[in-house]
Amino acid sequence: MPHRTPILPAAILPTAATARNVLARHGAPVPALDEKRLLELLETDLTLSPMDRVNCVNLFMLDTANLNSYAPRNRNGVNTMKLIIGNRNYSSWSLRGWLACKQSGLHFEEMAVPLYGAEWDALRRTEDFAPSAGKVPILWDGEGPDAAVVWDSLAIIDYLADKVGRDRFWPKDNAARAMARSMVAEMHSGYLALREQLPMNIRKRFDRVEITPEVRADVVRILTLWAEARARFGQGGPFLFGTFCAADIIYAPVVSRFLTYGVPVPGFASAYMEAVWTHDWMQAWIAAAQSEVWTIEKFEEPAL
Numbered sequence: 001m002p003h004r005t006p007i008l009p010a011a012i013l014p015t016a017a018t019a020r021n022v023l024a025r026h027g028a029p030v031p032a033l034d035e036k037r038l039l040e041l042l043e044t045d046l047t048l049s050p051m052d053r054v055n056c057v058n059l060f061m062l063d064t065a066n067l068n069s070y071a072p073r074n075r076n077g078v079n080t081m082k083l084i085i086g087n088r089n090y091s092s093w094s095l096r097g098w099l100a101c102k103q104s105g106l107h108f109e110e111m112a113v114p115l116y117g118a119e120w121d122a123l124r125r126t127e128d129f130a131p132s133a134g135k136v137p138i139l140w141d142g143e144g145p146d147a148a149v150v151w152d153s154l155a156i157i158d159y160l161a162d163k164v165g166r167d168r169f170w171p172k173d174n175a176a177r178a179m180a181r182s183m184v185a186e187m188h189s190g191y192l193a194l195r196e197q198l199p200m201n202i203r204k205r206f207d208r209v210e211i212t213p214e215v216r217a218d219v220v221r222i223l224t225l226w227a228e229a230r231a232r233f234g235q236g237g238p239f240l241f242g243t244f245c246a247a248d249i250i251y252a253p254v255v256s257r258f259l260t261y262g263v264p265v266p267g268f269a270s271a272y273m274e275a276v277w278t279h280d281w282m283q284a285w286i287a288a289a290q291s292e293v294w295t296i297e298k299f300e301e302p303a304l
């Protein structure tokens, strides 16, 4: 395997524990690693399969981006959750998982990985991605044998709502909650045309894109639901059910898509979209997406 010297940082020592763990898992000696020793090991240690070597380099590459190690850490006895997400610019499910963590009010660390890049195929096969079979978002909560891991955006919402109380995520009113839950489920399992043909791309703006009849049907259905939620239950604030809740979390990437592709919407919807877009958490996510350097070519154009 060729040296990957340009990738490795000069000061690699803070992350040596990560590599030691990887190497130890595979029965390799556990050395006091420095950059030179790591490269030697990757070159010569026959107990590492080629895939393991790639994985090891990937872990170091992630660390070079200052992304820390995967495992959740326990700081001063305070349990820390760790959320693994994909590219903030493109990964709509990651955005939902992240907003859910913010909504929980709990402390969490986040680690973004570049989806579909050169290393993604190897990375998604590593242990930390095993629970979801290589999909993001993944939420790790706790350490060791008692650690809980939950993946899939909707499961993350449910898990966090169990932890901090249902009312933080769902409307209190029974009829409103019934509708919110149904809308969330519908987004999670449906709108395939919208999801496939208009990929989320926070950074990009197109002039009004000519959408297909299938996407139009999804858009009309979504606008109908937004209108009903706002009209029946939205009196308490600018969001679907008044205050920001799980339904807004799940539809936030739709807001982004409508903006990116210039989907025309009626006034009530653009007021709602404005409320979502200018929400502090969305602004923080958007800023991070803007400064992300990773690009996924296949999501740079609509797939119409």
Ligand SMILES: N[C@@H](CCC(=O)N[C@@H](CS)C(=O)NCC(=O)O)C(=O)O
Pocket: 086, 090, 091, 092, 093, 094, 115, 116, 124, 134, 135, 136, 137, 151, 152, 153, 154
């Ligand atoms: N149903 C899952 C979907 C997760 C998903 O498909 N995530 C995409 C990124 S948005 C992913 O991990 N793609 C990487 C891959 O499939 O290799 C959820 O709600 O979280």
